[in-house]
Amino acid sequence: MAQIVNHADVDRSLADLEHASELEDLQAVIIKLRDTYCIDHLVYHWVNSQGDQYGCGTYAPAWVDRYIEKDYLRIDPVVLGCYQRFHPVDWKRLDWSSKAARSFRREAIEFGVGNQGFSIPIRGPNGQYALFTASHNCSDTDWDEFTKTNRRPLILLAHFFNQKALEFEPDRLPEASRALSPRETDAMTFLAMGLNRAQAADTMAISEHTLRVYIESARFKLGAINTTHAVARAMSRGLIVV
Amino acid sequence: MIRYLYGDQLSKMPKLEEAMFLDRADQFKMRLGWDVEVDGAGRERDQYDAMNPLYVIYEKPDGTHGGSMRLLPSTGRTMVNEHFADILGGGEVRSPLIWECTRFCLSRGAEPRTAAALMLAGGEVMENFGVKHFVGVFDARMVRIYRRIGASPEILGAMGAGKEKISIGLWSFSEQARARVGAKAGISASLSRQWFARAFGAGHPPLAQSA
Known part of the structure; x- marks a missing residue:
């Protein structure tokens, strides 16, 4: 867990991200970044107001299928706890008290999501909403150390992924300017x-x-x-x- | 005590919500004469309040409003970028690690420690959410108050004159500043952490291993 992240590797991934032109490219980048950070998973998850969702990430495809089939969006404490927010959240701080949430979590762990997670909500233009999540299986102490060290880069990465995903939208609306002052x-x-x-x-x-x-x-x-x-x-x- | 509430959570505390928007009208419209909109019920709200900001509110023992400030990340629409770009050198400041802090308000007759308590809470937000800088918009009389409580922002510039003077300043988190405002507010670090945990979760493990 105490791995030192090689920033040159992150930068190479960001260059790849910049040149990404479709969702498959994002998938390749997120896998590389997951490896760079030496954690179990990294996931970008876009949810729109109609409940449609898409994204990329390293969760087991069986878990993603299960999540969609069971409509877990409705009970996932991470999605519920981050919706309409803009502060990053350690999963430990969320409300897992309901029976549905507890069994959801048990199942997520069975599918290898990990017992720890850190999610960054992103508010895009015009009500767009996405989540960027790092998850792992480790002790609380190790996870605290990981998030303390890597929190800010992960927040930036979350937004870079979202900007890219927004570019893929066919009828996208103009975004905030990114011109240097x-x-x-x-x-x-x-x-x-x-x-x-x-x-x-x-x-x-x-x-x-x-x-x-x-x-x-x-x-x-x-x-x-x-x-x-x-x-x-x-x-x-x-x-x-x- | 300090409350951290997003806009969509204010309705859970109607008395506090009402008092905050009334006090804002009192401060910005009545006392400072700023060009702000006040609705028929005497509440000052603007378009940024509609963007579900995070409010940091000092709640008095009787459940009403002692003071407050409003936070928004600079990745979205902000007052600083839309109204004060000149002061920032003619462009927009954008980063998820830079938030803006606006509508810093103290109720009439607020205890002196109120401003310090709010700044202590601001430090809590920075430290816990990875925020590096706040860009603040505040009335010029706050400059003196911030200095008195040991949380002086770096002033980037100002617009207007007299009561209507509006200043733009920067804060970054520092452990020394936190200790200073904590002492001025008379709030211990552990109490401050507890208030923060009450709003954002305590951070206990979600499930015992046996669950």
Whole structure:
């Protein structure tokens, strides 16, 4: 469990994600990422208001079939607990007290879902809703350590998967802009030129604290989980000139 | 005590809900003269309240509203991006790790510790949900209050003048700031955690192995 995640591997997967053009591509990426994080499962699950669902992930196909056949969307505490929310949830914090929820969980464990889970709800445009979940079989202590270490990258990955899935929608509505702002462009440029954060902040006449916010936002818009990759991406896309 | 309630959960506590929106009208319309909409019943609500935000509310012992703030992730529509883009350097801030904090409100005659309690709760949200930064929109008099409770945001800029002056600032989580606001609020770390757990679940194992 105490594996150190190789960020270069995550970045390669994100590049693959960027080039994905159909659901099968997303499936290949999520399998690779699951392996990178050394956990049992990683799942992206889109649910719409009509109760239609689709996604990709590493759960056993038999479990996915069972879930759909039994209409477990109606009782799954993860789906119920994350709907209309935007904070990430450790499964331990959800309400598993009902009889239906307990037997659902027993069954999920039998199908190899794992006894631990961490789910990130995503609110897309116009009421779109999806979940990104990591699950595993381990002790509470190990899982706490895993989620503490990897929570933020997983939150970013959740949103990157959702953006991609939204792109696949035939009649999709316009999304929030992902263009870099002038300040974000400056921040990426100075970092690309080899300035450290203090120097970049100084050059831009802002504090390091403020610079961190611009970098964070740029990183998200560029689909990267760390700053080095964000800078590389901004350069390769010609968004910055060094 | 601190309540963490999404918009769709407010109706479970109607007295608190009513008092919050009335106090917001009192603060932003009556006292500060901001250009905000107040409905026939005297409640101040805007379009972002319709987006099911997460409210952090200081509930007084009599069950009414002492103060509150409203949180939304910057991946969706935000007041900061739609109204204050100039202050942020002319673009949008977007990341699931950056949330905005707006409508920071203190009821008339709120105990001095109220603002500190809200900031303590803000730290709880950051720490537990992996949020790195809050971008806040607040009235300029809050700058002094934040400083007094030891939770000064970094001010990015302001619009307007006098009572109507609106400031934009940034907060990041720090253990020292948390300890400071906790002390100012007179709330222990364990009590704060307990309030948070009551809203979002305690984190006990879902099932005994035997279940």
